[in-house]
Amino acid sequence: NAGVMQNPRHLVRRRGQEARLRCSPMKGHSHVYWYRQLPEEGLKFMVYLQKENIIDESGMPKERFSAEFPKEGPSILRIQQVVRGDSAAYFCASSPNGADTQYFGPGTRLTVL
Amino acid sequence: AQSVTQPDIHITVSEGASLELRCNYSYGATPYLFWYVQSPGQGLQLLLKYFSGDTLVQGIKGFEAEFKRSQSSFNLRKPSVHWSDAAEYFCAVGADNNNDMRFGAGTRLTVKP
Numbered sequence: 001n002a003g004v005m006q007n008p009r010h011l012v013r014r015r016g017q018e019a020r021l022r023c024s025p026m027k028g029h030s031h032v033y034w035y036r037q038l039p040e041e042g043l044k045f046m047v048y049l050q051k052e053n054i055i056d057e058s059g060m061p062k063e064r065f066s067a068e069f070p071k072e073g074p075s076i077l078r079i080q081q082v083v084r085g086d087s088a089a090y091f092c093a094s095s096p097n098g099a100d101t102q103y104f105g106p107g108t109r110l111t112v113l
Numbered sequence: 114a115q116s117v118t119q120p121d122i123h124i125t126v127s128e129g130a131s132l133e134l135r136c137n138y139s140y141g142a143t144p145y146l147f148w149y150v151q152s153p154g155q156g157l158q159l160l161l162k163y164f165s166g167d168t169l170v171q172g173i174k175g176f177e178a179e180f181k182r183s184q185s186s187f188n189l190r191k192p193s194v195h196w197s198d199a200a201e202y203f204c205a206v207g208a209d210n211n212n213d214m215r216f217g218a219g220t221r222l223t224v225k226p
Contacts, residue, residue, distance in 0.1 A: 043203065056213060102214060104149070
C-alpha cells in the first residue's frame with residue numbers, strides 16, 4: 001500500500017509564475033490536508049478537502065492560493081503569481097475519515113527565485 | 114482553537130542517554146495528540162498518538178508519551194537514544210473531529226556520540 005505521494009519533490013519558479021503542487025492520498029483515503037512549513041518553523045494548516053469539496057480553508061491566504069480535490073485524480077494546491085515569501089515546504093496529508101490519523105507525504109519544496 | 118507549545122527549540126543528548134521532549138497543549142475538551150518525527154528533507158512520520166484510554170502511549174522506535182490532563186502535557190520519552198534518532202520532532206493537537214490539527218514549532222534533537 002503506497003503512502004501519500006507528492007510531486008514534484010522540488011519545484012523552482014520565478015516570481016510571477018504559477019506553481020502547481022500535486023498530492024495523491026493513500027488508497028482508501030478521501031480526506032486531504034495541506035500544510036506549509038517555513039524554514040525553522042512548524043507546520044501551518046492551510047486547507048482541508050474531501051472529494052470535490054473544500055471543508056476548511058481557514059489557513060489559506062486570501063489571494064493567489066487555491067486548492068481542489070477532484071472526483072478523479074490528485075489534489076492540487078495552486079499558487080498564482082508566486083513571490084519569494086511563498087518559498088517553503090508544502091506537505092500534504094491524508095486520512096480515511098475526518099477523525100483519524102493523518103499520514104503525511106514527503107513534501108514539495110518550492111523555491112521562488 | 115487548540116494550540117500547542119514545544120518549549121525547547123533544540124536539545125542535545127549523548128547517545129545512550131534518556132530523552133524527554135516537552136509538549137504543552139491548549140484545548141477545552143479532550144484533545145487528539147500526536148508526535149511526529151521529521152528527518153532532514155523528509156516528510157513527517159507518525160511516532161505515536163493519543164485519542165483516549167490509557168494515558169501512557171507506546172509508539173514506534175522505542176518512543177512513548179504520557180498524556181497528563183492536569184498539566185496539559187504530552188511529553189515524549191525514550192530511555193536510550195540512538196544516533197539515528199537525530200531529527201526534528203513535532204507535537205500536534207487535533208480537535209474533536211481532527212480536521213484542524215495544530216503543530217508545535219518543533220524540537221530539533223542532536224545526538225552526541
